Amino acid sequence: MAINEGNILESQAIEKLIVSITRLKKRFIKGKSYYFKATIDRVENRTQPLYDACKNCSRSVIKTDRGVECRSCPETKAIPRYLLNLNVIQWRQSTKVTLFEDVASIVIGCSRIKCIDSIGKDVNKSKHFQTMVNLNMKEFKFLIKLNKIEVRNGRLQVVAEAIEHINDKLTTKLQETSTKGRKLSICQQNQRRNERRIRHIS
Numbered sequence: 001m002a003i004n005e006g007n008i009l010e011s012q013a014i015e016k017l018i019v020s021i022t023r024l025k026k027r028f029i030k031g032k033s034y035y036f037k038a039t040i041d042r043v044e045n046r047t048q049p050l051y052d053a054c055k056n057c058s059r060s061v062i063k064t065d066r067g068v069e070c071r072s073c074p075e076t077k078a079i080p081r082y083l084l085n086l087n088v089i090q091w092r093q094s095t096k097v098t099l100f101e102d103v104a105s106i107v108i109g110c111s112r113i114k115c116i117d118s119i120g121k122d123v124n125k126s127k128h129f130q131t132m133v134n135l136n137m138k139e140f141k142f143l144i145k146l147n148k149i150e151v152r153n154g155r156l157q158v159v160a161e162a163i164e165h166i167n168d169k170l171t172t173k174l175q176e177t178s179t180k181g182r183k184l185s186i187c188q189q190n191q192r193r194n195e196r197r198i199r200h201i202s
Contacts, residue, residue, distance in 0.1 A: 013143060018093045021149065022156045028146055035143045037166065038088035038095060045085050046132040047123050049104065050112060053081040058101070080112050084132075088142070095156040097142055103160055108132065139166045 013033040021028075021036065028034065043049075054061050054070040055077045061068040068078040082104035086097040099107060108115055108128050118126040141164040148159035 018090045018095050018156055021144075021158075022093075022151050022154070030146060033143060033145070035141050036090065037139060037141050038090040038097075039137060039139045040135045041087045041089050041094070042136055043084055043132040044087055044096075045083070046129060047119070049082055049084055049108065049115065049119075049132065050080040051083045052078040055079050080116060082108070082112060082115075084108075086135075088140075093156075095158065098157070098159045099163070100159065103163060107135070107163070140164060141166060 013035050016028075016034050016036050018036055018038065021034070052061050052063065052068070053059065054068075054073055056073045057070065057076075058081060059070055059072055061070050061076065061078045063078070068076060070076045082099070082101045084099040084104045084107060086099065088095050088097050105111065109131055110118070110128055115128050118128050123129050142158070142160040143162040143164075144158045145161055148161075150157045
C-alpha cells in the first residue's frame with residue numbers, strides 16, 4: 001500500500017470536526033481547503049472497487065442492448081475506473097468518504113488492470129483485497145473541497161482530494177528508484193498528484 005506521507009498542515013488547510021461540517025457548511029469560506037481526521041470503519045465496496053466509466057468524462061455509464069450510454073457524451077466507450085466508498089468514524093459520527101481514480105489507486109497500490117486480474121482470480125487471496133481489509137481501524141486525514149460535500153439524511157458524504165495516514169510511517173512505498181528513460185507507472189503518477197495536492201496546502 002502506498003499513501004502519501006506529506007503533511008496536511010493547519011497553516012493553510014483548516015481542520016474541522018465532522019459534526020461542524022455537517023451543520024455549518026454554509027459558513028465555510030469558498031476557496032479554502034478543509035480536512036478532518038477520522039478512522040476507517042470499513043471499505044464498503046472492497047470486493048468491487050471499480051465502476052464502468054465513460055472514457056470521455058468519467059461519469060458512470062448505462063449498459064444497454066446496443067452497448068453503453070453516457071448521459072453527457074453522445075458516443076463513448078466504457079472503461080473501468082476506481083471508486084472506493086469508505087465508512088469512516090469520528091466520535092461516533094459516521095461519514096461516507098469517496099475516493100476516485102488517482103487517490104483510490106494510491107490506497108490499493110496497483111493499476112486497475114492488475115486489481116481486476118487479482119480480484120477476479122480469487123478475491124479472498126487477492127493482496128489488493130487484503131490491503132483494503134487492512135485499512136479498517138486506521139486513522140487518516142481527509143482533504144476535502146466545499147463543492148464536493150453533501151449531507152443526506154443528516155449523514156455527511158464527501159469526496160477526498162487527498163489523504164494522509166496519521167499514526168505511523170507507512171511500511172510500503174512506491175519504488176523510489178530512478179525513472180530516467182522510462183515512463184512512470186500509473187500508481188507513481190497518481191502518487192505524485194497526491195503529493196502536489198498536499199504541498200499546495202502545506
